[in-house]
Amino acid sequence: MGTFILRRLLWLPVLLFFVSVITFALGLYGPGDPVQVMLGLHANPETVARIRQEYGLDEPFYVQYVNYVKNVLQGNFGYSLVRYRDQPVGRLIAEHLPVTVQLNLCAIVVGILIGVPLGLIAGLYRDRWIDLAVRAVVIASISLPIILLNPVLSFIFFREHIVFVPLLDRLVSIGPLLPQVAGRWEGVLSPKAILPVLIEATGVIAILTRQMRAGMIEVLSEDYIRTARAKGLRERVVIVRHAMRNALIPIVTLVGLMLGGLVAGSFLVESWFDVPGVGRIAYEALFARDYYVIMALTLLIALAYVLANLLVDLMYGFLDPRIRTMG
Amino acid sequence: MATLLEVKELRTEFHTQDGVVHAVNGVSFTLDEGETLGLVGESGCGKSVSMLSVMRLIPMPPGKIVSGQVLFQGRDLLRVDDEEIRSVRGNKIAMVFQDPMTSLNPVLTINTQISEALELHQGMTKEQARKRSIELLQMVGIPEAERRVDDYPHQFSGGMRQRAMIAMALSCSPQLLIADEPTTALDVTIQAQIIDIVKRLKRELGMAVVWITHDLGVIAGIADRINVMYAGFIVESAHVKEIFANPLHPYTLGLLGSIPRLDAALKSKLTPIEGLPPDLIALPKGCPFYDRCHYRTERCENENPPLELGAVRHSVACWNWQDVRKLRKH
Ligand SMILES: Nc1ncnc2c1ncn2[C@@H]1O[C@H](COP(=O)(O)OP(=O)(O)OP(=O)(O)O)[C@@H](O)[C@H]1O
Numbered sequence: 001m002g003t004f005i006l007r008r009l010l011w012l013p014v015l016l017f018f019v020s021v022i023t024f025a026l027g028l029y030g031p032g033d034p035v036q037v038m039l040g041l042h043a044n045p046e047t048v049a050r051i052r053q054e055y056g057l058d059e060p061f062y063v064q065y066v067n068y069v070k071n072v073l074q075g076n077f078g079y080s081l082v083r084y085r086d087q088p089v090g091r092l093i094a095e096h097l098p099v100t101v102q103l104n105l106c107a108i109v110v111g112i113l114i115g116v117p118l119g120l121i122a123g124l125y126r127d128r129w130i131d132l133a134v135r136a137v138v139i140a141s142i143s144l145p146i147i148l149l150n151p152v153l154s155f156i157f158f159r160e161h162i163v164f165v166p167l168l169d170r171l172v173s174i175g176p177l178l179p180q181v182a183g184r185w186e187g188v189l190s191p192k193a194i195l196p197v198l199i200e201a202t203g204v205i206a207i208l209t210r211q212m213r214a215g216m217i218e219v220l221s222e223d224y225i226r227t228a229r230a231k232g233l234r235e236r237v238v239i240v241r242h243a244m245r246n247a248l249i250p251i252v253t254l255v256g257l258m259l260g261g262l263v264a265g266s267f268l269v270e271s272w273f274d275v276p277g278v279g280r281i282a283y284e285a286l287f288a289r290d291y292y293v294i295m296a297l298t299l300l301i302a303l304a305y306v307l308a309n310l311l312v313d314l315m316y317g318f319l320d321p322r323i324r325t326m327g
Numbered sequence: 328m329a330t331l332l333e334v335k336e337l338r339t340e341f342h343t344q345d346g347v348v349h350a351v352n353g354v355s356f357t358l359d360e361g362e363t364l365g366l367v368g369e370s371g372c373g374k375s376v377s378m379l380s381v382m383r384l385i386p387m388p389p390g391k392i393v394s395g396q397v398l399f400q401g402r403d404l405l406r407v408d409d410e411e412i413r414s415v416r417g418n419k420i421a422m423v424f425q426d427p428m429t430s431l432n433p434v435l436t437i438n439t440q441i442s443e444a445l446e447l448h449q450g451m452t453k454e455q456a457r458k459r460s461i462e463l464l465q466m467v468g469i470p471e472a473e474r475r476v477d478d479y480p481h482q483f484s485g486g487m488r489q490r491a492m493i494a495m496a497l498s499c500s501p502q503l504l505i506a507d508e509p510t511t512a513l514d515v516t517i518q519a520q521i522i523d524i525v526k527r528l529k530r531e532l533g534m535a536v537v538w539i540t541h542d543l544g545v546i547a548g549i550a551d552r553i554n555v556m557y558a559g560f561i562v563e564s565a566h567v568k569e570i571f572a573n574p575l576h577p578y579t580l581g582l583l584g585s586i587p588r589l590d591a592a593l594k595s596k597l598t599p600i601e602g603l604p605p606d607l608i609a610l611p612k613g614c615p616f617y618d619r620c621h622y623r624t625e626r627c628e629n630e631n632p633p634l635e636l637g638a639v640r641h642s643v644a645c646w647n648w649q650d651v652r653k654l655r656k657h
């Protein structure tokens with residue numbers, strides 16, 4: 001197991017090298033120019049040249065790259081060229097990353113708490129009305145573009161609903177289920193975070209519900225479940241001890257891989273709800289060709305995915321004895 | 328000997344998209360305490376389904392036990408509540424399945440899987456159950472059982488897994504062991520070992536055994552009595568020696584003809600039965616073996632023969648069994 005981790009970690013610098021060279025080259029040779037963006041289209045060509053020189057942007061590719069790597073190795077990720085002019089990229093990310101990570105983490109936790117039980121129930125009551133209902137919700141949430149989720153969920157949560165209750169024979173008003181909160185972002189534990197977390201969790205819920213349902217259906221038809229029943233075990237024990245443990249193995253893989261996405265913020269969600277996260281920085285940096293911000297974020301995401309993959313492999317070995325002894 | 332199990336007119340169906348599969352069509356038989364019954368027949372003839380029905384382990388849906396009685400020690404297992412059937416399963420009736428590679432849970436240790444029945448039915452503590460699991464593994468011939476008991480199934484070979492399955496089934500000293508083709512997935516030497524283990528334990532523990540197989544050769548050395556099944560019906564039932572010496576059903580004759588034998592003179596007569604069993608969704612009105620039968624008459628096409636006595640303690644479901652007896656010696 002130790003050598004396995006070591007091997008993976010030795011690959012990490014190689015991977016980061018390739019990712020960084022490619023991103024760097026794309027930034028440098030791709031269309032667009034941060035200085036042009038910074039000074040506007042009608043800038044004096046001499047000024048543009050002067051500023052390019054000042055930032056070292058006129059040097060050949062390899063010189064710029066080597067300088068960049070040297071700086072990174074000393075913990076200096078360069079400076080923002082455009083939007084957050086002259087702010088160190090390291091500090092920029094350090095300020096905005098925690099918000100995004102918190103938001104994503106909450107979304108994943110909410111997704112697990114809702115998706116796994118939903119999938120479990122749907123799998124256990126296959127083809128019964130509850131299964132059909134769960135599947136309908138999952139399909140709806142997958143096919144609804146994220147852009148529509150905001151108005152739909154806002155409608156559900158922030159409006160008053162007048163419903164006719166036949167039992168009482170009159171109209172009843174329900175809601176609003178959540179208070180509409182405006183103003184500044186106050187962290188992920190404030191009411192304002194509920195909607196963005198829910199929107200980000202939708203995908204997680206859909207994926208986990210589907211996997212859990214399919215997993216339970218598959219596992220419940222296995223021979224060892226029949227063996228467990230033949231022992232006289234209660235259905236609850238058969239499901240929890242014998243079926244769920246097997247059905248959760250792929251769930252852990254999926255969640256582990258999702259952890260790789262923790263550092264990537266959603267631009268849409270972050271701008272709708274005024275979340276000071278890293279998604280907005282990324283979006284702005286992309287449009288402004290803000291090289292160093294893009295570089296740092298790309299490296300961060302690559303790193304996160306590699307670590308998430310490693311984590312998944314470790315967890316897998318822990319959960320599945322067949323893999324544990326092979327390593 | 329007292330009767331342990333009496334199955335009466337058992338019918339089990341599967342409701343599938345293609346139609347209703349009539350897997351078991353009114354099966355009746357009795358089993359005495361300590362007796363070994365061989366249940367023989369081609370693949371798909373309803374051997375597993377009939378014995379799974381006895382334990383109420385048919386997946387429902389699509390399965391449905393339509394009618395019948397399963398009297399075990401006087402109680403009808405098809406009519407007791409869930410609590411009671413669970414107290415029978417694994418405790419008084421235990422089952423060993425065909426494929427040892429898939430019948431054990433891959434994520435639980437052998438110890439956990441044997442111990443859970445002991446903890447459940449015998450109220451043992453974890454330590455007691457573990458000790459007993461080790462003893463059981465030793466009993467079925469697993470070397471270094473103290474160490475191997477904490478292994479996971481994938482660390483066991485196929486033969487060892489089937490031994491572990493047997494240890495698990497015997498853990499609560501059942502009165503009835505149902506062995507569903509326990510050796511089919513194993514190679515020949517391991518097969519012989521497993522058969523020896525079951526024979527020895529049966530002698531020591533005095534339980535009754537239903538041994539399911541599609542191979543009459545395997546059963547010859549184990550069973551007291553044999554039930555031959557075809558298309559969800561029992562078509563012949565007799566003592567094992569009687570079946571081999573005096574087969575009365577054309578299908579049994581065919582099965583006997585397809586056993587490889589040592590004497591060279593008979594080797595040339597090794598012939599599989601021609602044709603296929605009928606579609607269980609659309610069973611014929613008459614005898615289900617009609618299409619493949621060399622002794623068929625007009626009556627066989629229209630009327631399905633009941634199981635009736637053809638000789639002493641020997642029943643057969645064939646209109647023409649007397650002709651079969653006369654003609655079969657050529
Ligand atoms: N879950 C199920 N759904 C539909 N049909 C089924 C199901 N289980 C069994 N059957 C059908 O019931 C019939 C009897 O099956 P069974 O498993 O009892 O055969 P078998 O005699 O044990 O054969 P084998 O030697 O292959 O194990 C088969 O035709 C099979 O297709």
Ligand SMILES: [Mg+2]
Nearest residue numbers: 374375376507
């Ligand atoms: Mg079978």
